[in-house]
Amino acid sequence: MAALETREKVAALGEKYKYGFVTDIEMDRAARGLSEDVVRFISAKKSEPEWMLEWRLGAFRRWREMTEPNWARVHYPKIDYENAYYYAAPKTGGKPLSLDEVDPKLLETYAKLGIPLHEQKLLAGVAVDAVFDSVSVATTFKAKLAEVGVIFCPISEAIREHGDLVRKYLGSVVPVTDNFFATLNSAVFSDGSFVYVPKGVRCPMELSTYFRINASETGQFERTLIIADEGSYVSYLEGCTAPKRDENQLHAAVVELVALEGAEIKYSTVQNWYPGDEEGKGGIYNFVTKRGDCRGRGSKISWTQVETGSAITWKYPSCILRGDDSVGEFYSIAITNHWQQADTGTKMIHLGKNTRSRIISKGISAGQAQNTYRGLVSVHPRADNARNYTQCDSLLIGGKCGAHTVPYIESRNPSARIEHEATTSKIADDQLFYCTSRGIGQEEAVALIVNGFCKEVLQQLPMEFAVEAQKLVGISLEGSVG
């Protein structure tokens, strides 16, 4: 019944956010609130080994002692952690073994989202792991990837079947005690993707995970772990959507990347969680910890993010440049409209010699939104000849929004070279008029100008997703002018 009511409410909210529908499916949930029992429940649901349960319980006890951070430039009412659900899964009677066994309602949901899960219909060369609320419902192309030794599966499956690998790397980049939200995630994470690319293998296709929040009053806590062994390469993309609801829902994910010697990981995100309505009601709280460790010499990690959704985004995909000659990159587009708030950026920690990092951030603010770039470039004493280049550009649309740039630069090695450039501009009236006088309508003109502004970042996305991302940029800013 609740789902039906919600669906009606959702329909009343309007049609701008086209992923705002709810799938009416029977759910299996943990008890409301957070306790050791809930942690044990989740662990038991996943048939986890004892070490995993202990790991979770340790995190949970630690989390109890922690306080929520408040240094970001975002404002929201206090979250009542006891009033949410921490686990929700479609009742399917155990995990489906093949795509044919996936509940048709779920397949339909993903088809509606433009993510067909039948392999013959899929985008050529893209393997998908589909996560619905707290569980992975399907992973495609697993067999084909296995031929070259690439493991791509839900992390719950990896914990059972590749325990040694998970145990070795889980929490090695984002420690259990890292921060309030990461620790919470460590206690209650339910699913996410696991990738292992063996030595010298160039992953033959794009890997992608599609996260969908469906259940109401439920948090999503996914955990992703990607390991690129020596000399390997992988490109991974995640996409996210959620139904329209009046309530705020918490999404607290942790992503850990490990690149060993000579390995390269390219991680792209197109984040389109429900952003709330035009009055700022509802929307996802996206409090996410993402970090990559360039552990080996000459390794490279590149983050690209297109953040258009969520009521609040709190996210700093970072690189630890541990290996000598390693490279970290961060390309970001953050769009905030109406009452959205984003505080996002990166940390580049230069530990090894000759390490290089590059940060290109494009923030676009419209309506009453606030958009903050927050970034740290830190050069440690041993990091001889470290180099960083940072470029932060902000674009304002209208007179009621805000853009803020907060760069932190620490250099403890005199040979470091750090460059920081920042600009703030507005879409000029003469640019808009130029476009409209040539037949391009206002909204299309804004989309065109903003896409031009973001070009350097959009170019980093895998081809298959770049076109979608360009469209998304336009849709996110609908109603921002005129």
Place this chain on the structure above:
Amino acid sequence: MLEIQNLHVSVGGKEILKGLTLHVNAGEVHAIMGPNGSGKSTLSYALAGRPGYEITEGRVYYKDEDLTTLAPEERSAKGVFLALQYPVEIPGVTTMNFLKTALNAQRRARGESEFDAVSILRLVRGKATALNVPEEMLKRALNVGFSGGEKKRLEILQMALFEPSLAILDETDSGLDIDALKLVAEGVNTLRAPNRAMLVITHYQRLLTYIVPDRVHVLAGGRIVAEGGKELAHELEAKGYAGIIKDAA
């Protein structure tokens, strides 16, 4: 084609055009000449529908339709084109992409099918070659780092591409050396057609040596103060604006 009656236009509360009347028939080229501050650019912006240019009195009819109620993009789709004095830079948007977006938006508004990337490329290349616009310019961001001559050539290329019924050229000659001027004028002349009207707005007589108008109007103080054939431009050159305006008064 274009019929303007007693047009009053205010910008920021200040009246700039104070009762301008003008008729332009299809197939004709009219020149509007006037000193700085006479309201030349205000007229071109008001015709294109730029926000902030408020029509307080009078009528503007284009092909027997009230132009003033239409948004700029609607005017464009119906065949009104304004070549700007200062074309605007749009970083990150390639010229080719801009041309494609604009042309397809106009076609969509008219209920015509959109061009695909290949046919549009062919079309643009053909027109570009004739105007001496190199391929490389089409790949650069729109007007970014273009010289004055390149910007103006691109405006004329757009005119050639959109094939408007009414083309308004606002000081297209400003900032051009003589070679660039000739090239631009040649581009304009090839677009003269029986079903097309042009309004050439200029401060100097120089451009009218290359684009010979059917009629010349002198704009001063927000009104047309003198009208005549192409010889009026020469008279202006000899007497200066002050002389003509005094004669008219």
